[in-house]
Structures are given as C-alpha cells and as structure tokens.
Amino acid sequence: MRQIKVTVPYPGFRVRYFYIVTTLLNAAHYPAEELADLYSQRWDVELFFRDVKTTMGMDVLRCKTPDMVRKEILMHFIADNCIRRLMLDAVKAADLAVRVVSFKGSLQALRNSEPHLNQRRLNRIERSRLIADLHEAITDTPIRQRPGRSEPRCRKRRPKNYELMTRPRHEMKEAPHRNRYRAETI
Template identity: 55%
Template sequence: MSDASSYAASELANLYFQRWDVEPYFRDIKTTKGMDLLRCRAPKMVEKEILMHFIAYNAIRLLMVEAATELGQVPRRLSFKGSIQALRQWEPQFSRTLYPREQRRLLGALRSSIA
C-alpha cells in the first residue's frame, strides 16, 4: 500500500533511520571484516565461509555490546574496526594457556580497550 494516510510520518521516519543504521553494519561485514572477497569455490564451502564470517561478526558485536554496557556507553558509538584492531592486539595474550581467573581479567581489559 502506498496510501500516505495509512502510515504515520513518525513511523516512516523511524524506519528510514533504522535503514541508515544498517548500512554501516553491512560495510563492516563486507569490507572491514573482509567478506568482500570469498575464497572458496564450491557452493557448500562458500556457504560455510559466509556462515563463519557471520559468526565472527556477531561474536565481535557481542563483545562490543558487553564493553559498552560495562562502561555505560551506547554500543553503536563503538568502532567495529577499532574492536577488530583491539582483538588482534590482545590475541597473543589469549592464545596462551591461562587460568580462568586470568582469562576473565584479560577479557575485562580487552572490553575496556574496545570501549
């Protein structure tokens, strides 16, 4: 339906705002995360590669939400690219065998670094 009286202007404005909010997320997945170039050729492997990108993307976004929540910030204000850079910087510490207490401490420091 395209009847202007069927939709409130505020609803349309909210939908428009949400759409523009999604565009940077698509850019993060394709460009920042590196999904703009798929390396697999077989259809099943391409599906798996895309799924792995989405899993990694969602894990990073969850970490960003946790970091923002701990420090009282809005998650959308955090940088996805900056979060990936922080993860890469902290990766050597996490790749070591650590006791659970040390893992929690490092994860807290990583979240602070992201936020």
C-alpha cells in the same frame, strides 16, 4: 497503500523531500514521523553490511564451489556475531550505546589481545583481567555521532589499467602495448 512525504531537515543533501510508500495504513499505530525515523536508521544496516564485507574481508570470496562459499559466508557471519557479542558485553560494562563503538576498533582490539588470551597457563583471575582490559580498549574511544552526515559511496583507490583475467593463465597473452620494452622491439 499509504504515501508519506518526508522533509529532509539537513542542509547539503541532494533532495529536500522524498516519499515513503508503505502498506502500514493505520496512521495512529504507525505515525509518519516514526516511519521516517526508521527509514533514516536504515543507514546503520548499510554500515553493518560494510563491516562484514569490507572490514572482515568478505568482499572477495576465495572458495570455488557453492557449498564452500556458503560455509565461508557462514563463518564470516559467525565471526561477526561473536565480535558483536563482545562489543555488547563491553558497552554494558561501560554503560554506553552499542552504536558509539567502532566495529573496526573492536576487531583490532581483539586481534591485539588474542595472543595473550590464548595462553594455556592463564588462571581464571588473569583471564578475567585481560577480558576487562579488552572491554576497556573496545570502549575507550567512542565514535562521535554526526546526525545527518552523508557518506559518499565511492571507491577510494582507482583501479589498475590491466585487463581482467577471463581465461586460464596459459591462454592469456600479454597485450603488446603493456610492456614498453617489448613495444620498442616490435
């Protein structure tokens, strides 16, 4: 095992340094600086997971059987790959890095362009123009890069003060203190 001490150069972080333990023992092939950089890039992976779960609405799965849940997850991944491919095509035409294009902005641009792209009477030239407009809309506002920015992992909205539905609806009873009118009559 190899232990690498990484110093955090950004002000405002909770830690000043941390350790990475790895099985990549050859320091010549795997310099400590590169491993530390790869470790810091893991945040992009977290953002990609957030894109799939939150932006595409996969945070709550709606299917009931395990087989259908697998299909639902697969469809979300297929849609994510299609949007990522569209983003890649757009940044190649605009000569940008994929990292500066917003996934949510790309999804919104696609949703806005979809009714126009799905018309049957479009010829090839008109469809190509609409796709070029879509690519321009995707790359129109690049994301500002802020290195070292810390993203808090917290919920923005507070949960409601209702209990969870843990039994079928007909078995659940309303708590008497939940409804003030009922509480007054008791």
